[in-house]
Amino acid sequence: MITVLRLDHRLGRDTRITTHVCLTSRAFGADKVILSGERDRHIIESVESVVDNWGGDFQVEYDPKAIKVIKDHKKQGYEIIHLTMYGKHVEDVIPEIRDNGKDKLIIVGGSRVPTEVYELADWNLSVTNQPHSEVAALAICLHYAMNGEELNVTYPDGKMQVIPNNEHKQVIKNE
Template structure:
């Protein structure tokens, strides 16, 4: 189970990008710090009902509050200032419960202190959705590209046609 924790200010579009990327590539949940955005929750619920899966969007008042409930999960902070992902990927792939932390700030002291791993996807500036995508692709070793989403009403066939189940 991989839960993404998104810390910082997000526009609706940016939040949606984080959700859709996380969902499509195998995370089971994303948690945002701040007040609930019903539009975002409704959008993802509609997406789940059309395209399948059980991806969940949740909100927490603070990252400290959220992380207390995730004490059995490994906390991985994705930042350009960490250890190269390639150096730690074999070790990280052994963990099944992961909180993947992304922030809109370059460095967050509290997150630095509590993270089990501080991982750099690249040492160049990049967006949070890209770091999530690269991490999940490497973690699942490409298997996420063939994932099955249960109860999908829509399915894209091998020839590119969209099949709609009723």
């Protein structure tokens, strides 16, 4: 089980990036996203619509208490992975993370990350030590964690499916 926690969503300011965190989480193999910060029903409904149209059983939830979410997951035995450019490099530690059999809570930062998040994390993980997008970091982390298997996932219950095509868009509707 891989859950992604998006910290400190701000209405009107973070809508696009938080939506991309959700879509990337789903596409790269996570099972669920928990949004914290300000409640945004539009994002939740939008992601639920994507799941309805494209398939799978991905979930999106809201919980305003991010630290409590982290502590609860830690008590349940989840490995806590905080994505930060200040952490250990993903390639140096991903075999240990991927192969230990633990469920994962991957934390994606927001406008400000409390020090307590760094302290609660089992891993403060970086994909690069340069400024970069949290969405890119999440995609790379999930790609390594899934060992590349997520690139071949299809959802038979999806109403829509992309047919790879070099010349034009091709989407079929499954009935």
